[in-house]
Amino acid sequence: MIDFARNHFELLGLPARYAIDVRALEDAYRTLQRAVHPDRHAASDDATRRLSLQAASRVNEAYRTLADPVERARYLLSLKGVDAFDESDTALAFDFLERQLDRRERAELAATARDEPALESLLGEVRREAAATESVVAALLDSQGALPEARERLRELKFLDRLAGDVDAMLAEAGP
Amino acid sequence: MALMQIAEPDEARAHRPRRRAIGIDLGTTNSLVGTVRDDGIAIVLPDADGRTLVPSIVHYGASGVAAGYDAVAAQTADPQNTIVSVKRLMGRGLSDLADARRFPYRFVDAPGMVRIGTRDGEKSPVEVSADILRALRERAEIALGGPVDAAVVTVPAYFDDAQRQATKDAARLAGLPVLRLLNEPTAAAVAYGLDHGIEGTYAVYDLGGGTFDISILRLTRGVFEVLATNGDSALGGDDFDHRVFCWILEAAKVSPPSPEDTRLLLLRAREAKEMLTGHEAAPIVATLSTGQRIDLSLTAAMFSEITRTLIEKTLAPTRRALRDAGLEPTDLDGVVLVGGATRMREVRRAVAGFFGQAPLTNLNPDEVVALGAAMQANALAGNRGRDDDWLLLDVIPLSLGLETIGGLAEKIVPRNATLPVTRAQDFTTWRDGQTAMAIHVVQGERERVDDCRSLARFELRGIPPMVAGAARIRVTFQVDADGLLSVSAREQETGVEASIAVKPSYGLSDDEIARMLRDSFEHAANDMAARALAEARVEADHVAMATQGALASDGDLLAADERTAIDAALARVRSARDGADAAAVRRAVEDLNRATIEFATRRMDRGVRQALAGRAIDTLA
Numbered sequence: 001m002i003d004f005a006r007n008h009f010e011l012l013g014l015p016a017r018y019a020i021d022v023r024a025l026e027d028a029y030r031t032l033q034r035a036v037h038p039d040r041h042a043a044s045d046d047a048t049r050r051l052s053l054q055a056a057s058r059v060n061e062a063y064r065t066l067a068d069p070v071e072r073a074r075y076l077l078s079l080k081g082v083d084a085f086d087e088s089d090t091a092l093a094f095d096f097l098e099r100q101l102d103r104r105e106r107a108e109l110a111a112t113a114r115d116e117p118a119l120e121s122l123l124g125e126v127r128r129e130a131a132a133t134e135s136v137v138a139a140l141l142d143s144q145g146a147l148p149e150a151r152e153r154l155r156e157l158k159f160l161d162r163l164a165g166d167v168d169a170m171l172a173e174a175g176p
Numbered sequence: 177m178a179l180m181q182i183a184e185p186d187e188a189r190a191h192r193p194r195r196r197a198i199g200i201d202l203g204t205t206n207s208l209v210g211t212v213r214d215d216g217i218a219i220v221l222p223d224a225d226g227r228t229l230v231p232s233i234v235h236y237g238a239s240g241v242a243a244g245y246d247a248v249a250a251q252t253a254d255p256q257n258t259i260v261s262v263k264r265l266m267g268r269g270l271s272d273l274a275d276a277r278r279f280p281y282r283f284v285d286a287p288g289m290v291r292i293g294t295r296d297g298e299k300s301p302v303e304v305s306a307d308i309l310r311a312l313r314e315r316a317e318i319a320l321g322g323p324v325d326a327a328v329v330t331v332p333a334y335f336d337d338a339q340r341q342a343t344k345d346a347a348r349l350a351g352l353p354v355l356r357l358l359n360e361p362t363a364a365a366v367a368y369g370l371d372h373g374i375e376g377t378y379a380v381y382d383l384g385g386g387t388f389d390i391s392i393l394r395l396t397r398g399v400f401e402v403l404a405t406n407g408d409s410a411l412g413g414d415d416f417d418h419r420v421f422c423w424i425l426e427a428a429k430v431s432p433p434s435p436e437d438t439r440l441l442l443l444r445a446r447e448a449k450e451m452l453t454g455h456e457a458a459p460i461v462a463t464l465s466t467g468q469r470i471d472l473s474l475t476a477a478m479f480s481e482i483t484r485t486l487i488e489k490t491l492a493p494t495r496r497a498l499r500d501a502g503l504e505p506t507d508l509d510g511v512v513l514v515g516g517a518t519r520m521r522e523v524r525r526a527v528a529g530f531f532g533q534a535p536l537t538n539l540n541p542d543e544v545v546a547l548g549a550a551m552q553a554n555a556l557a558g559n560r561g562r563d564d565d566w567l568l569l570d571v572i573p574l575s576l577g578l579e580t581i582g583g584l585a586e587k588i589v590p591r592n593a594t595l596p597v598t599r600a601q602d603f604t605t606w607r608d609g610q611t612a613m614a615i616h617v618v619q620g621e622r623e624r625v626d627d628c629r630s631l632a633r634f635e636l637r638g639i640p641p642m643v644a645g646a647a648r649i650r651v652t653f654q655v656d657a658d659g660l661l662s663v664s665a666r667e668q669e670t671g672v673e674a675s676i677a678v679k680p681s682y683g684l685s686d687d688e689i690a691r692m693l694r695d696s697f698e699h700a701a702n703d704m705a706a707r708a709l710a711e712a713r714v715e716a717d718h719v720a721m722a723t724q725g726a727l728a729s730d731g732d733l734l735a736a737d738e739r740t741a742i743d744a745a746l747a748r749v750r751s752a753r754d755g756a757d758a759a760a761v762r763r764a765v766e767d768l769n770r771a772t773i774e775f776a777t778r779r780m781d782r783g784v785r786q787a788l789a790g791r792a793i794d795t796l797a
Contacts, residue, residue, distance in 0.1 A: 013788045026396075028788070030396065030397075030399045030401075030567075031787050031788065032784065032787055032788070033399070033567060033569060034399070034565070034567050034787060035783040035784055035786070035787035036780065036783065036784060036787075037567055037569070037657075038596060038656070038657040039356070039552075039555070039556060039567060039568060039657060040567070042326075042355050042356065042556035042557070042558075043195075043326075043556065043557055043558035043718070043722060044722050044726075044776070045719055045722050045723060045726075045768070045769050045772055045776060046769045047769060047772055047773040047775075047776035047777070048722075048726075048772075048776040048779070048780065051776055051777060051780045052780065053596050053654075053656060053657070054598075055780060055784070056596050056657075057596045057597055057598040057654070058598075060593075060594045060595075060596070060597055061597075061598070063594075064593070064594070168499065172495060172496075172499060
């Protein structure tokens with residue numbers, strides 16, 4: 001059975017680092033599911049079917065975590081004993097917060113005015129900053145090993161992701 | 177890609193007899209049953225007259241129950257005892273039916289699911305569906321020459337847990353061995369994808385008689401991965417008929433019609449709708465029981481006008497599904513149309529406009545779901561051929577969560593999570609000395625539990641008294657490959673546990689199923705004991721065969737004494753199987769299942785290792 005002590009990277013046969021080969025990840029995921037998925041064991045005995053359900057759930061969880069940039073970074077930090085989203089420390093840099101609050105305000109105004117181009121350009125802005133932040137997180141995690149700073153940048157990345165999601169939803173509302 | 181054979185070597189497969197596997201499309205308007213022939217071709221099974229459809233209609237008549245074509249005429253003659261579109265009632269309470277007055281039935285409000293008063297007593301939608309499924313099972317048994325070994329039944333992708341559970345209950349009630357519930361758009365993608373050998377990202381737009389689904393799938397080397405799904409489980413061709421019906425009432429100034437006249441005009445409405453797929457106008461002619469004669473002509477332009485908002489209602493879920501998949505309409509490699517209602521020109525135009533490409537229509541929108549279900553049933557039953565190495569990865573359509581303080585829903589499993597999925601979340605007590613916790617499981621996307629569907633309530637009792645916030649209660653949600661949920665709760669310090677398969681508040685209890693099965697056997701004057709023995713033998717043969725195959729391919733994983741124990745348990749199953757005691761057969765099967773737990777564990781481990789090793793070789797090549 002899948003060894004539950006193995007971490008997600010080991011399970012999928014990938015090096016435990018932030019920079020990830022997406023194709024290798026997807027290939028490993030599909031290959032593992034071909035082996036363990038309940039549909040491959042529907043004609044088997046009870047015990048095998050139960051194991052297959054557990055194993056396939058575990059593989060799905062590993063893939064979901066590693067495929068998502070924020071979750072992958074959070075998971076890497078947790079392997080190193082750092083809880084990225086520990087609620088006792090939720091501080092973000094002042095200038096970062098100020099910039100995002102300003103954007104949110106602009107987004108809400110644009111949404112009220114159903115100003116799609118303004119929302120589009122705002123969404124692009126947020127996504128560009130998220131992409132830049134992701135490269136910083138990647139460098140911090142993979143080459144420099146500066147965990148406290150990686151943690152702070154990751155929290156910013158999560159904030160930006162959520163903001164992008166919200167603006168995207170406003171855009172959908174403002175659309176036809 | 178060359179993959180290692182982990183299930184069993186070819187020689188073990190070669191002398192295994194094919195199992196009778198069927199796929200069933202249980203539709204709102206029509207149902208179908210399909211199978212895969214020995215030569216690997218999937219077909220829909222016709223009746224003696226060559227008709228492939230089974231109208232989803234059941235008539236509870238004075239002389240007995242009739243389903244399918246035999247019930248069609250009764251629709252207008254005896255509308256209150258002739259149930260059509262029962263799929264819209266599955267897993268629904270009376271309060272869920274915004275359009276209850278549209279049906280000419282005597283509804284009875286019952287906890288969980290509405291019931292219908294008929295000449296034959298009160299019927300649950302599950303029982304009515306079982307009568308349709310029984311007709312399909314009988315058709316399959318005649319065509320295949322014996323009892324069905326494995327069935328896959330399709331459901332709309334957007335069906336919630338209550339609707340899925342109701343469908344599974346109906347299939348059990350009809351005596352079908354259900355291996356899987358399969359989402360209709362996914363079934364269509366399998367049939368279409370395997371037939372045409374396509375790769376890439378596709379949308380399946382499935383507008384049936386009473387339900388709408390949109391699924392976005394990625395096809396990569398035989399893996400069908402659903403990226404997102406959305407829909408409306410109360411929107412379909414029926415609603416277009418109803419718009420036409422309302423137009424008739426207005427245009428011909430009909431006062432509120434009787435149930436018989438309602439059914440008659442709905443039929444005329446449907447005929448007009450179908451005619452308009454190829455004509456610019458359709459006549460609507462009828463004589464009502466009041467003597468009023470109706471003689472109208474519905475133009476295509478008027479039809480478009482009165483149904484425009486229904487088509488718009490399909491585009492909002494389509495946008496949501498694309499957004500969840502992170503795609504734009506123009507990112508897709510193709511759009512597949514499924515469901516009879518996609519024959520409407522208005523639908524085709526709207527879909528083409530939305531996606532910026534003409535939809536793929538080179539398939540039969542009525543049959544493709546049943547064909548895909550048949551392929552899946554065939555594969556699950558173990559009849560896979562060498563080139564049949566495909567896999568489906570489907571998702572849950574609606575988020576699952578728990579009620580928390582203030583009537584808010586806390587999401588535990590988000591929509592579009594790939595199945596199977598297990599998620600846990602920790603909760604705590606909020607009062608000092610609190611010894612019990614009420615757990616309310618809900619499904620839906622809204623913030624407030626009142627706006628979500630309530631699936632189950634249960635209590636975790638026996639929590640030792642602690643100060644508020646000290647207890648750690650872990651609630652675990654597990655959703656299996658059918659999309660069905662089970663929930664368990666455990667206090668982490670003391671290990672106090674409670675668990676529930678999410679059934680009692682909406683599905684039927686096992687006792688109820690047993691009672692209904694008993695009733696139906698009495699109806700059919702069937703011998704229950706003989707049936708139980710036959711079922712136990714099928715299960716015994718199946719488990720014995722699975723074990724034998726496993727021993728042939730992976731017997732080297734066992735030490736000599738372990739092998740002896742399994743061989744002995746296997747021998748006991750075989751001898752019990754030839755006896756006449758159903759309970760003894762079941763006991764021997766359970767013993768064999770227990771004896772093989774450790775073996776199964778080692779085999780799964782080997783499978784994982786070989787899969788990854790296979791990949792490493794593959795990558796090098």
